[in-house]
Amino acid sequence: MASVQGVFVGTLVFRMRYLQLDQADEFRLLAEENSIKIRLLPPARGLIHDRKGAVIAGNEQNYRITITREDAGDTDEVLSRLSQLVPLSDEDLDRAKKEIARRSPTLPITVADRLSWEEFSRVAVNAPALPGVTTEVGLSRYYPLGADFAHMLGYVGPVSDYDLSKLDDPDPLLQIPRFQIGKIGVEAKLESELRGTAGTRRIEVSSTGRVMRELGRKEGDPGADVQLTVDRHLQNYIQARLGEDSAAAVVMDVRNGDILAINSAPSFDPNLFVRGITAVDYRALTENIRRPLADKSVQGAYPPGSTFKMVVALAALEAGVIGTQDTFYCRGFVKLGTRRFHCWKRAGHGHVDLNESLQQSCDVFYYEVAQRVGIDAIAAMARRLGIGARFDLPMSAVSEGLAPDKDWKLRKYGEDWRVGDTLNSGIGQGYVLASPLQLAVMSARIASGLAVTPRLVRAIDGQDVPLPEALPLGLNNAHLAAVRRGMFDVSNSRRGTAYGSRIVDDAMRMAGKTGTSQVRNITAAERARGVTRNEDLPWERRDHALFVCYAPVDAPQVAVSVVVEHGGGGSAAAAPIARDIVLQALHGGLPPLTAYPESQRVRIESERERLNLIAPDAPKGGRSRA
CATH class of the missing domain: 3.90.1310.10 (Penicillin-binding protein 2a (Domain 2))
Known part of the structure; x- marks a missing residue:
């Protein structure tokens, strides 16, 4: 009992000492109303x-x-x-x-x-x-x-x-x-x-x-x-390359779905918003006709134009309604009732097979094929290749795009699907919509034959984010090979629509597809007197320019999509940008000028100087934005 009492008294003494001596200053200040x-x-x-x-x-x-x-x-x-x-x-x-x-x-x-x-x-x-x-x-x-x-x-x-x-x-x-x-x-x-x-x-x-x-x-x-998953140098280069164009570009690793770059132009400085953007600066962004605040890479949904022709071709091949050697005659238009559906080449392409239809982008071939295969099969193939799917990326307002079918139109408008709708969809017009992200996914899936899924987050807090398993698309390899050959000829055949944007380095040749999507209706009267050239139209009424591709053709590593709003033709506006991006991605920096056709090297060098970029074979001492 004495020991217990001693411990108790000792504890009280220790506590009193702590309160009166150790905590004296704090309680004195508290007493002074602190x-x-x-x-x-x-x-x-x-x-x-x-x-x-x-x-x-x-x-x-x-x-x-x-x-x-x-x-x-x-x-x-x-x-x-x-x-x-x-x-x-x-x-x-x-x-x-x-x-x-x-x-x-x-x-x-x-x-x-x-x-x-x-x-x-x-x-x-x-x-x-x-x-x-x-x-x-x-x-x-x-x-x-x-x-x-x-x-x-x-x-x-x-x-x-x-x-x-x-x-x-x-x-x-x-x-x-x-x-x-x-x-x-x-x-x-x-x-x-x-x-x-x-x-x-x-x-x-x-x-x-x-x-x-x-x-x-x-x-x-x-x-x-x-x-x-993005590479800052590649991202920086693409932003410089797009400049003030109203455009978007996506670069995706074909092998695992990693997004290496995803750009929208023109852009803005996010630091302005962190610090508190002024009314003047904000008004300048919102009133800019090229919409710098909009993320065109994932939010933008555009008619894919002729880049959609690979979808239609694969749908028809898989359904068995055409073979790789079948031909159609293009006389410049197809007549449906009293209406004409025109090819971009007014005089027509003559007899064309699948390879030539992709190489020269013949619209009449795909009007005919689309009628035979039907919109439901086309829509199913589009979704299989990534169009009409919302990918789970940590970005705002990711667009689902649209792969329309008969049921969709009935639900949306209460109307039956018409043959004319199918013809428009066959060339990537009408109701069909795709984002630049979806077009890059489509290209990657065609190149690999796998259902690769885009991924933007590589690791969180040091823990790797698992790669989603890429299952086979289940498409006939011969059909995929036929479409790939057509895409190869688009960029590498003299009659190909993107031959001017070819890569001459054999180890890095690309396969691609140009696209041009209309944003206005061309009347019969205008066709009779001659369609107005894009450069003669106000900017907002010009066609969108598109290009999709993958490279190298023998062992694909990257897939690229480029959309230039109101850029005119895909071969003139989008394909050169995509070619530069492919070379930059594969080289891990600016490629040597020898990768370009000899006749273009002076122009390419001048373009690099304008962007303040230094090529690896240029003299040292310059500053590179990238």
Whole structure:
């Protein structure tokens, strides 16, 4: 009993010593009406890397100032004093006052951020005269490559009431005013992985609202780092190559579905949105006729034009309605009732077989074939090759495209499908729609014979994301080979529509298909007097230019799709871009000029100089944008 009593008394003595001596300062300050507050510590947002580990979305140090209504007292007076120390616009002050009025009095409201060290120091030195005001050093999102990855990565921005309304049980972090979350793109789709979890700190605040000291801190867990499949050098080159065209390009690894680059042009600087975009800058983006804010690579859905002819050919071959040697006679049009469906070549192509129909892009051949095979078989083959499917990528508003059939039109319009609809679909017009992403998938599946699925995320927090298994398409190898031969001749036969954009390096020759899709109706009167050339039309009424391809033909590695909005003909506008992208992807940098036809090398070199690109066989000392 004496021992038990001794332990009990010893414990009391130890506790009294701890409270009276070790904690004396804290309780003395508490007695003087100081208080202890708990503040959330925002975690560091996870970094985003390209396939080689380069940071494409990072964090930078950010000096900011916050104010807490509970500790400030007269917030208007405090803000007035603060505005004498750092530049605060009327807009900044109004926003801060609105936030203070609508938020809990215990929440710190960000008044100003991205301050210089001098501005930050002035506020810190004058802290005794600014009750409730706290200087903080935090992290803010930064995109080092600017416009190159804007559509893919998206950007972050302050949490809005709309964001909170979509959540049943929002993270307490989201209640912090001006806390930033992903708004679009990868930043939004992988928000839960990138955000991390909050830490806490215990601070002592005097009766006047001044922060006296930090009593304790528990750091939160930073967000997970994400590695994407894209290559920053290739992405950068393509963005430069597309320039100010309204265009999109997708590069996909045929062997595993990895997206090596996915671009939309023109682009924008996502850092503007992180810092708070001005009304002038935002209006310049929204009023631009080439729609820089739209991600054309996955959101855009275009009539695929003649790039759809491989789908129709495979549907007909698999159904057994044509053979690889069957021919049709093209006289420049097909007549259906009183209506004529025209070929792009007014005089016609004469007798053409499957190979020639692809090589020369004869429309009449596919009018005839489409009638024989029917729209339902065409739609089924389109979906088999990736058109009409929404792929699960962490990007915003990924389009499903459209592979229409009879049931679809009945559901959509309450009308029966007509033969004329089939003819239009046979050349990739009418109701058929495909995104550049889907066209790249189609090309990869034709090249490999496998149902490869596009993948954008390679690893999360160091853990590899499993590759989806690519099952065989189940298509007859002879039929695939026939279509591939036709695509090869498109780029390598003198009569091919993309012969001017061929690759002369035997190890890297490509197989492709040009496409041109109309965006306006051509009347009979216009045809009679001669169809107006694209260059003579207003930009928005010109045809879209498309090109799809894969390379090398003997052992395919990459599939590429390019769409140039209102670019005119696919052979003139899209094919040269795709050829340059293929060579860049296969070489891992700018290829030697010897990969191009000799007659084009001077022009290619001039184009590189314009883009400030240096070829591997050029003198050293130049700067390369890529």
